[in-house]
Amino acid sequence: MSQWTKAYQTACTGATINYQGTGSGAGQTAFIAGTADFAGSDSPLPATDQPKADARCKSGPAIHLPMVVGPIAIAYNVSGVTSLQLKDATIAKIFAGKITTWNAADIKADNPGATLPATKILAIHRSDSSGTTDNFTKFLAATAATDWTHGHDKSWKAPGGQAENKSDGVAAAIKSTDGAIGYVEWSFAQVNSLNMAKVGNGAGEFAELTGDSAGKTIASAKVTGTAPDLTLSIDYKTTAAGAYPIVLVTYEIVCSKGNSGTALPLLKSFLTYTASADGQAAAAKAGYAPLPDSVRTQVASAVGNLA
């Protein structure tokens, strides 16, 4: 997001976009309270908050525009292990606290031939309310329901492990702790040069995390919102070959109608930029995956219709 505001402000002098990186929950709250013209969020508005957001927009509903694809990396730090493959069920068991050492039978089965130490596993999750947690637990609930019984939520519900504040807290903790594993946005894993596990997908292969492999999962997603709302439903069990299944979509939540006259031109022009091929390329440079073109064109036309 900061990449975008920087690039946009360089291109259009005189425009100021004040984007506060507070976290999805805080962003949604600010949007509902009317202090923000738009909010970026890793989860759609909860059903309970949708009416409040609609009321804040007065004349039109609040809509979700998918703007960034943020793959979630399973990052780990185990001394002597540089390559790791994990099936969805194994990941669920680790984060539910059912597997406690790195040389457990399930992990060995996913990594034939690898030497794994007897180090205790420290599963790290987010302490704050987070769209990353919501999407990660959605993935676990959808793919490994027998091993993951905690449903999905923005707050972490499984017992044990260790909680860290924000993505950078999770990344820093993984980096500094031998035996740690955690879920974190791809960009944070890259910046901290963390080892990332290959994740088993619905096609029965272990997929490495790349912009391309994450895009394949998004391309197979369905739009579930009613136009102009573009809420996506991601198929975590996608059978597309080479797809990396743990992805989240960052939505920009905006008012379809009823934007203030002063903010509207700027809002439209900024979101048009982010939904353009240029904007998506800038996002990819910052560690996100670009939207597949099929989705991107729908977003661009929705932005054009904002009023």
Added chain:
Amino acid sequence: MSEPSFGSAEVAPATSAEPHSREPSQVPAPRPGPVDDDVSVTAEPNAPRHRSEGQGPGDRGPDDRPTLLGGGGGLPRRRRFGPEPLFRGFTTASGTAVLVIIAAIATFLIVKAIPALRADKANFLTYYQWFPDPSQADQPSKFGIGALAFGTVLTSALALLVAVPVALGIALCLSHYAPRRLATGLGFVIDLLAAVPSIIFGLWGREYLVQPVRGLSTWLHKYFAWIPLFGGDGPYGKSILLGSLVLAIMVLPIVTSLSREVFRQTPAMNEEAALALGATKWEMVRTAVIPYGRPGLIASVMLGLGRALGETIALALVLGSTFNVTFDILNSGGNTIAANIANHFGDAQDIGRGALIASGLVLFAITLVVNMIARGIVYRRREFVGSAT
């Protein structure tokens, strides 16, 4: 600590020989300024009480004016407006303001907490988890203070367990053992420790201290696993142990500074009397210094406990923020009320915010109870110490 200003020549024999010889209230003669009193005593027998205590106008009613203004010049005539009533009004207002502020805080906490507590579908006192803002509409708000209150009390208690003996050692060293110049320098360093912001302690604990504590945890578990506290077999990291140690370091300067001042005020006569009776230095400290300073010590420990209970950001950084209730202090985990507020306030919704405020109410109540217990202890000890001086 106003007792030590009593005539020290009369106090010394009481220490060892007859501890219950006199109550302070029964000693009218030794006032701080006996020379001035002598003048008025000869001139007017009723005047001295006014002369020695009437300096502060706040301690008697307005109708209690000194009508007998004899001797060495009486009080200036009272005016309705002027510095005296103004100052009295100012002090009274300040005193009242404290009560008003406390009452306002309590009211705010209660009023804001009630809607959230109504929405809580779990038992607030015994439930361990914290889910006030479910993201799906069909899920109820469930949150409870159990694990948080437990973690708050446990970390604070452990921190005091570590900090108090060390703080007393430092304080005694500074007041009775170290050479004077060294003591001044060391005292300055200790006070400096109190000035370090808590977020610095938090960062230091999280980035540096976590590694040595991991080693310590492994060692403790290896040799002392039979003690339930050290039963955790990993993973080690941001644990209650780490939190308590960081907290202990933060509490140390408070307890040290206060108890050093208390020890310093031990009357030299008491110490010399102990030494003269053949006590070694340690026996002198044990029989003269520590009993004398006990109420001050308890007060300093309670102040330290107050800081420990309310410490927020350092613990938010060094605890594992999980909602478990366990005496196992080595494994990652642990959480406190204040740290939980710091972690969750930013993204809390309506009920979540009320829930955090409700947890603040519990913290408020815990500190209140702790302070009242401390007051009780100090009050009960007062008579004993009074006679010991």
